[in-house]
Amino acid sequence: MSVFDDPRHFGWLWAATYDGPGNPDPTAAVAFLGDLAADGPVLELAIGTGRVALPLAARGTAVEGVEASPEMVHKMRAKPGGDAIPVAIGDMADVPVTGPYRMAYLVFNTLFNLVKAERQADCFRNVARVLVSGGAFVIEAFVPDPADFDRNEQVQPWSVTEDSAAIRLHRYDREAQTFLRQTVTFDGTGVHLHPFAMRYMWPQQIDELAEHAGFRLAERYADWDRTPFGPDSTSHISVYRLG
Template sequence: MATTRKFGDPELFGEVWADDYDDRTTLDPTPAVDFLAGLAGGGRVLELAVGTGRVALPLAARGIKVEGVEGSARMAARLREKPGGDGVPVTVGDMADVPVDGPFTLVYLVYNTLFNLLEAGRQQACFDNVARVLDEDAAFVIEAYVPDPAAFDGGQRVKALSVTEDSATIEVFRFDLAAQRFHSQKITFDADGIHMRPHAERYCWPTELDLMADRAGLRLERRVADWSGRPFGPDSTGHVSVYRRDR
């Protein structure tokens, strides 16, 4: 699919992935929904980078007042097409700006989406603006992977994702270690030609997220390894972190 947008454009991910995002993303949202429902209280809830509503829609189906911010109008349109989609208001804009008015009892980011902000300053702005719209006792929840330095060895990587009788898909990564950033292309070769899907992230270790939270006046309340609540430890490859106002 051709695109004229650049890395860092809030609409790039949705422009590339919206048409078949749900077919390619098969993660069960139930553990995340259970976890978040326990923090929602009775107030308004905001999902940043809400996408096509994988988490927001089942959370709203439990009677929770869910709203979303989404960088891609195409993604937001896909959400509205789904059952219950018209009950989740979505503001199209840059999630770093949190372009909505609070207060919210819960704000959350799932599936590493904070890393889609490619500059440390934009990630910090996201924390700052989330703190602005949080209610007094509200929570800010982030799900993210723990970066693996072994994956950056040599500053580049090529992975063969699939090979069939009539197609092959590879993923090519280029790492900027100083900026904690990578750019990638998922490339499929088949009878119809060459198809490219670009992506980029600025990855952070949990301690760096804690520092951003501290600068925004938030503190880490708890960190677990995943939505099931398994303890977080030195061998954990991911985390779910809950922040609240520093009092």
């Protein structure tokens, strides 16, 4: 059994540092989602530490969440407003809530954290189960660039300080559309491993997945500011409607 079969795995490794530098500013995402959802209720899959959910709730939208990692939720609860958001602890592919919701959303490439095609399909099917007719499912994801994985394996330096050094290694399976990334850190306490994996998809493949679950693509943009999506776009915000 792979460690990536356990949805709690990501939180075990990353919750302690998840709110550090590197996460996107949520302002544009919150404005986009708030305009779409009005007063809600809405569901965030993989709500994490509340980066998007907390400012969205502060706008007046009723937000609920699903999160596999109790460690992530604990960090959210410690923030202003974090105690007011209901969160179901469980696998986002199972969508362990009843709804109904006007909108669900899954941001920051997190759909790809489901590393098996059948679990990605489960996610769409279960979101459809808890949305109202005509409800929206919003996906934020990168557009894969084959130049990023022109070799089966890649090694790159990651960080060097007086006290530690880290490297990142990638192994790609282009047929399965997956990659395994291992961040190896050497410091005074030993060697530390932080594995991470994704199953990436092109936008057209996500469209097909959505269609099989009863959704239709209603809108697509290159970013949260509604920049038109085009052949050179490196990311997309896709809004699917149920029915």
